[in-house]
Amino acid sequence: GAVVSQHPSWVICKSGTSVKIECRSLDFQATTMFWYRQFPKQSLMLMATSNEGSKATYEQGVEKDKFLINHASLTLSTLTVTSAHPEDSSFYICSVRINKPADYGYTFGSGTRLTVV
Amino acid sequence: DAKTTQPNSMESNEEEPVHLPCNHSTISGTDYIHWYRQLPSQGPEYVIHGLTSNVNNRMASLAIAEDRKSSTLILHRATLRDAAVYYCILRGRGGADGLTFGKGTHLIIQP
Numbered sequence: 001g002a003v004v005s006q007h008p009s010w011v012i013c014k015s016g017t018s019v020k021i022e023c024r025s026l027d028f029q030a031t032t033m034f035w036y037r038q039f040p041k042q043s044l045m046l047m048a049t050s051n052e053g054s055k056a057t058y059e060q061g062v063e064k065d066k067f068l069i070n071h072a073s074l075t076l077s078t079l080t081v082t083s084a085h086p087e088d089s090s091f092y093i094c095s096v097r098i099n100k101p102a103d104y105g106y107t108f109g110s111g112t113r114l115t116v117v
Numbered sequence: 118d119a120k121t122t123q124p125n126s127m128e129s130n131e132e133e134p135v136h137l138p139c140n141h142s143t144i145s146g147t148d149y150i151h152w153y154r155q156l157p158s159q160g161p162e163y164v165i166h167g168l169t170s171n172v173n174n175r176m177a178s179l180a181i182a183e184d185r186k187s188s189t190l191i192l193h194r195a196t197l198r199d200a201a202v203y204y205c206i207l208r209g210r211g212g213a214d215g216l217t218f219g220k221g222t223h224l225i226i227q228p
Contacts, residue, residue: 006160034215043204044161046215093160095215105151106216108160 003027004096006109013084013116021079021112023094029074030096034106035067038091050077084116121205126223129195137190137222139205144185149208151216152179152190154201154224161204161218164190200226 003026013019023033033050048069049057056069066088068080081088093111122140129135141150152164165172165179167188172179178191192199204221208214 004160036215036218043220044155044216044218046217049215091158095160105163105166106153106161107163108153111158111160113158 004094004107004109006094006112008112009110010113011115013114015085015116016083018080018082019084019114021081021092021094021114023077023079023109025075025096028096028098028107030077031074032097033071033077034095034097035069035077035079036093036095038093038111044093048079050079052077081114084114086116089114089116121207121219123203123205123219123222125220126225128225128227130227131197132194135192135195135199135224137192137203137205137224138187139190140187141205141207142186144207145209147209150179150181150185150188151206151208152177153204153206153216154199155204155221156198156201164203166208195224195226197226197228200224 005024031052035047036044050071052071058064071077094109151166153161155161167179180189202221
């Protein structure tokens with residue numbers, strides 16, 4: 001199956017700084033990638049849909065100016081958390097839907113644990 | 118997306134079969150039933166999906182009720198590595214939307 005690589009796996013940053021998370025689809029060209037956020041003891045929440053070559057689509061309540069998404073190629077999407085604050089500390093996960101040659105469902109990255117101090 | 122209902126947690130013994138139920142009474146005719154699981158501190162992992170017929174793969178089996186209003190994920194012989202949160206999610210075929218995760222079932226495996 002397809003492999004999605006996410007980097008870094010964890011990061012600690014100071015409040016007010018920005019952090020970039022990379023998501024790479026290693027063997028599948030993904031025109032669409034998805035970004036999720038998961039707080040402790042909670043389920044995953046879809047944040048945004050990343051579209052190659054165009055603007056991302058954000059879910060209601062997600063600030064697009066704070067969570068910058070860039071999907072410049074068919075294999076790479078990045079999520080930048082700008083001016084991070086402690087409440088942004090969370091587990092961020094990217095995902096790709098594998099629909100060629102058949103519908104194999106969604107593949108997820110291993111996640112990035114962000115801690116803002 | 119149509120809503121699914123799962124028990125909050127289940128417990129089973131190692132090397133025994135596990136049946137994880139999911140109710141989806143408002144499922145539409147084109148909704149596929151997907152199952153994913155999430156091990157601690159990892160991203161979710163695809164387990165299986167189906168539409169109407171029962172499905173088998175190397176990880177599990179999916180039994181779908183005739184009226185499609187419920188389904189059961191079957192782990193034939195649970196191991197300690199199967200301890201995870203299991204999510205039952207309905208998705209239409211195709212489309213470009215992400216998944217809506219519920220709370221899932223926390224499966225505990227006793228040695």
